[in-house]
Every structure is written in structure tokens, then in C-alpha cells.
Amino acid sequence: MSTVAELAAEIQQLPAADKHLLMQLLLTDSDEAEPDAEEAYRAEIVRRVKAIRNGEAAIRALQDWQE
Helix, strand or coil: CCCHHHHHHHHHCCCHHHHHHHHHHHHHHHHHHCCCHHHHHHHHHHHHHHHHHCCCCCCCCHHHHCC
């Protein structure tokens, strides 16, 4: 079986549409495993927005994440 790093490298080679589909499949699978996932996502978004507004976190450009 592939390691996570190997899978990540393979995913980087996929076209954008396939990456999007894979992301949707993974999120759907995760949501089924954790019925309260939607509420947890919302709470995390609220937490992160508050942290940014309070100066406790910085916004990074998408390019920074891809390096």
C-alpha cells in the first residue's frame, strides 16, 4: 500500500477536475464517518476568523501553501 506522501505526489499529478472530485469524495466519506462534521467545520471556521480578526493568526496567500 502507498504511503500518504506517495499518494500526495500522485494527487499532484491529477488534473484540477479530478482533484476536486477526489476532495469531494473524501469529504463525503469523512462526513459519513462523523455525523457532526458539518457543525465542527462551522465551529472551526468561526474560530479561525476570530483568530484572524484578533491578530492571533495571519492570512497566507495560496502560493505560500504550495511551496
